[in-house]
Amino acid sequence: MTGQPDYEIFEAGDxxxxxxxxxxxxxxxxxxxxxxxxxxxxxxxxPTSFSAQHVDTEWLIGPDGVLDSTRYFIIIPNLFGNGLSSSPSNSGIGSFPEVTYHDAIAVQHRLLTERFGITRLALVYGWSMGGMQTYHWAALHPAMVARAAVVCGSARCAPYNYVFLESAKAALTGDPAFRDGRFVEKPVAGYRAMGRVYAGWAMSHGFYRDELWREAGFTSLEDYLVRNWDTTFARRDANDLLTQAGIWQRGDISACPAFGGDLDRALGAIKAHMLLMPGATDRYFDVRDNEDELGKLVNAKSAVLHPIPSLHGHRAGNPVNNPRDQAFLKAEIAALLDK
Amino acid sequence: MTGQPDYEIFEAGDxxxxxxxxxxxxxxxxxxxxxxxxxxxxxxxxPTSFSAQHVDTEWLIGPDGVLDSTRYFIIIPNLFGNGLSSSPSNSGIGSFPEVTYHDAIAVQHRLLTERFGITRLALVYGWSMGGMQTYHWAALHPAMVARAAVVCGSARCAPYNYVFLESAKAALTGDPAFRDGRFVEKPVAGYRAMGRVYAGWAMSHGFYRDELWREAGFTSLEDYLVRNWDTTFARRDANDLLTQAGIWQRGDISACPAFGGDLDRALGAIKAHMLLMPGATDRYFDVRDNEDELGKLVNAKSAVLHPIPSLHGHRAGNPVNNPRDQAFLKAEIAALLDK
Known part of the structure; x- marks a missing residue:
C-alpha cells in the first residue's frame, strides 16, 4: 500500500x-x-468474514451492487484478528486475549453511537463470520436492527462446522513454524495445507463434478487448487488466522451474558426482519442449522429461509465473478430492504 | 506381535x-x-481399505457376521502399501513405483488361480478402497465374478473425493518430517492433522449434531477427536499412507488398458450381480457417483443401489460397534448371496 490508508480507526480505549x-x-x-x-x-x-479485510468484501457495494452506496451509508467494521483492527500481528500483545463476537459487536456499537450518533440500522448484512456477527447484532440490539441478512451464517457454530475448523487449524499448525503455541515465522507448508483443506469444504461435490472452476478461467483441477487455494491464506498473519478461527468456533449468540446459554431465548429476542440465506450446498454452514433456528425466531417481524440455489458451496454467499448467485443475492436484499 | 505371523505371503516375483x-x-x-x-x-x-490390514477388517467375518466363514472360504488380500503386502516400509525400494488397483487385482488373480485353482468367485466384497478393488474385479474378470458388493466405493475416484485426499495429504506432508518428497521420520503433527481432516470428512453433519460419538463411549467432542482420530494413522508408516492415497486417487476402472479410458465400456463389461451400497451421508464416496454408474451397468445380471440409511457417513460401511448399520449390511449381503 502506498500513501494514506483508505480506512479510519476507532480508538476504543481499554x-x-x-x-x-x-x-x-x-x-x-x-x-x-x-x-x-x-x-x-x-x-x-x-461486518467482515474470516481472514477478510474491507478491501476484500467491498466489491459487493456500488450503484449496481448488492448494497447500493448511492442510497445507503454503508459501514464495514473490520473484525478483530483480521490484521487491521486489533490483532496478534499489530497489537504488540504477547498473549492475545480471547475475543468473541460479543466483544466485536460491543465495540462496533460504540463506533456507531459515539462517532456517528446512529441509533437505527436499516440492515445488518454479513456472510460467513459476518453472518454470525449479524445474528449477534439482531439478538443483542433488537430495537436497533430493522433488518438482518445472514448469508451462509448461523446463530452458533454447529459441531460439524467446529470440526471443520479443527481440521483447518491442525493443518496450519502442523507446520514447523508453529512452536509452543504460536507461529514464529510464516508457515509455508501450513498455509498450503489449510488452503487444500478449505478447497474441499468451501465448495461442493457438484462444483468439482461439473468442473465449475472452468467458469473462472482455471485450466485444470490442479491449476484451480494451486492458484485459488494454496496461497489464499498466506497473505494473512498465521497467528491472526488462529485468533479468528477461535472467535468463529466460540460463536454462539446464547453465550452472551444476556441469554445465559439459552438459545431459544436468544433467538426469541430478535425482532428484525430476518433473512436466512445459506448456500444450498454449503457444507459447514449447513442449511439444516438455519432450519432449526427458523422456528425459534418467534418474535422476528418476519423470518424467511431462502437457500441460494447454487453448487458453489459456502462461496455461493460470496459470489465474486459468479453473476448467477450475485443476481440471487441482489434480488433477495432488494426485497428485504423493501419490507 | 509375538510368534508366527497370522498370514501367508504369495511371492509374485518380478x-x-x-x-x-x-x-x-x-x-x-x-x-x-x-x-x-x-x-x-x-x-x-x-480386499482391504485405506491403511487397513486384515486384522482390522476381519471382525466382519464369522458365523453370525456379514461374511460367514462356516459356509464360505474367505480370502483377505492385503492391498499394496498397507505395510504387509509390498509397501515403501517393507520393500527396501528407495523410490516406490506407482501402483494401481489394476496391478493389485492382477496379483490377486494370480494368487487365486495359481495357488488355489479358483476360477469362480461367489462374491467380491469391499468397503472404500476395497469397494474400488471390487469394481475393478467385476470389470476386469466378468466371467469369474458372480456377485460384487461395492460398499462406500466407486468405479473411479470422483473429483470431490480426489480433493479430499489432497487435503489429507497436504495435512500429513505439512509436517517437518516430510523432506524432499518422503518422510524421514514419524510425522507426529502430520498424523494428528490428517486425523482431524478425516474426522470431518468420514462422518456426517448429523453424526456431530446428534453427538452420536456418545454411543461409542466418548464423553465429549474433544475426547472423540483425540482418542478416535488424532492417532488413528500413527500406527502406519507415513510413506505407506502416501502410496495408498496415490492408488486411491488414480483409481479408475476405465483407465485399465482393456477399456482405453471409456467408462461406459468399462461399466458395460460387468456381468455380475452388482450391489452398490454407499452410505447415505458419505461425503467422499457420494451416493450421486453410484447413481451415475448405475445406469451404465447395462450388462450386469442385476444392479441395485441401496444406500445405507445412516448418519455415520463413510463409516456406515465399516460399522464396528454399530449394530444398526451392521444389521443392514448383513441382510443386504444375505440377499445378494441368495441371487
Missing amino acids: VPLQSGAIFPAMKLAYKTYGALNSAKDNVILY | VPLQSGAIFPAMKLAYKTYGALNSAKDNVILY
Whole structure:
C-alpha cells in the first residue's frame, strides 16, 4: 500500500471483554461508503468474514451492487484478528486475549453511537463470520436492527462446522513454524495445507463434478487448487488466522451474558426482519442449522429461509465473478430492504 | 506381535506394472478363513481399505457376521502399501513405483488361480478402497465374478473425493518430517492433522449434531477427536499412507488398458450381480457417483443401489460397534448371496 490508508480507526480505549480480561487500547478499523442522511436512517452495517479485510468484501457495494452506496451509508467494521483492527500481528500483545463476537459487536456499537450518533440500522448484512456477527447484532440490539441478512451464517457454530475448523487449524499448525503455541515465522507448508483443506469444504461435490472452476478461467483441477487455494491464506498473519478461527468456533449468540446459554431465548429476542440465506450446498454452514433456528425466531417481524440455489458451496454467499448467485443475492436484499 | 505371523505371503516375483515399470520380488500378504469346498465355488474375496490390514477388517467375518466363514472360504488380500503386502516400509525400494488397483487385482488373480485353482468367485466384497478393488474385479474378470458388493466405493475416484485426499495429504506432508518428497521420520503433527481432516470428512453433519460419538463411549467432542482420530494413522508408516492415497486417487476402472479410458465400456463389461451400497451421508464416496454408474451397468445380471440409511457417513460401511448399520449390511449381503 502506498500513501494514506483508505480506512479510519476507532480508538476504543481499554475494553472489558466477555472473558473478564481487559483489552488495552483496542482499535477498530472501519471504512464507510456513501453518505449518512440527516435522519440517520439509511445505515447498512456490513461486518467482515474470516481472514477478510474491507478491501476484500467491498466489491459487493456500488450503484449496481448488492448494497447500493448511492442510497445507503454503508459501514464495514473490520473484525478483530483480521490484521487491521486489533490483532496478534499489530497489537504488540504477547498473549492475545480471547475475543468473541460479543466483544466485536460491543465495540462496533460504540463506533456507531459515539462517532456517528446512529441509533437505527436499516440492515445488518454479513456472510460467513459476518453472518454470525449479524445474528449477534439482531439478538443483542433488537430495537436497533430493522433488518438482518445472514448469508451462509448461523446463530452458533454447529459441531460439524467446529470440526471443520479443527481440521483447518491442525493443518496450519502442523507446520514447523508453529512452536509452543504460536507461529514464529510464516508457515509455508501450513498455509498450503489449510488452503487444500478449505478447497474441499468451501465448495461442493457438484462444483468439482461439473468442473465449475472452468467458469473462472482455471485450466485444470490442479491449476484451480494451486492458484485459488494454496496461497489464499498466506497473505494473512498465521497467528491472526488462529485468533479468528477461535472467535468463529466460540460463536454462539446464547453465550452472551444476556441469554445465559439459552438459545431459544436468544433467538426469541430478535425482532428484525430476518433473512436466512445459506448456500444450498454449503457444507459447514449447513442449511439444516438455519432450519432449526427458523422456528425459534418467534418474535422476528418476519423470518424467511431462502437457500441460494447454487453448487458453489459456502462461496455461493460470496459470489465474486459468479453473476448467477450475485443476481440471487441482489434480488433477495432488494426485497428485504423493501419490507 | 509375538510368534508366527497370522498370514501367508504369495511371492509374485518380478511384476510388470500398469505404468510400465517392473516391481521386483512383489509380495502379496493374505489370510484365509473357513474351508475351500471341493467344487471351489464357495469363495469370497474381501480386499482391504485405506491403511487397513486384515486384522482390522476381519471382525466382519464369522458365523453370525456379514461374511460367514462356516459356509464360505474367505480370502483377505492385503492391498499394496498397507505395510504387509509390498509397501515403501517393507520393500527396501528407495523410490516406490506407482501402483494401481489394476496391478493389485492382477496379483490377486494370480494368487487365486495359481495357488488355489479358483476360477469362480461367489462374491467380491469391499468397503472404500476395497469397494474400488471390487469394481475393478467385476470389470476386469466378468466371467469369474458372480456377485460384487461395492460398499462406500466407486468405479473411479470422483473429483470431490480426489480433493479430499489432497487435503489429507497436504495435512500429513505439512509436517517437518516430510523432506524432499518422503518422510524421514514419524510425522507426529502430520498424523494428528490428517486425523482431524478425516474426522470431518468420514462422518456426517448429523453424526456431530446428534453427538452420536456418545454411543461409542466418548464423553465429549474433544475426547472423540483425540482418542478416535488424532492417532488413528500413527500406527502406519507415513510413506505407506502416501502410496495408498496415490492408488486411491488414480483409481479408475476405465483407465485399465482393456477399456482405453471409456467408462461406459468399462461399466458395460460387468456381468455380475452388482450391489452398490454407499452410505447415505458419505461425503467422499457420494451416493450421486453410484447413481451415475448405475445406469451404465447395462450388462450386469442385476444392479441395485441401496444406500445405507445412516448418519455415520463413510463409516456406515465399516460399522464396528454399530449394530444398526451392521444389521443392514448383513441382510443386504444375505440377499445378494441368495441371487
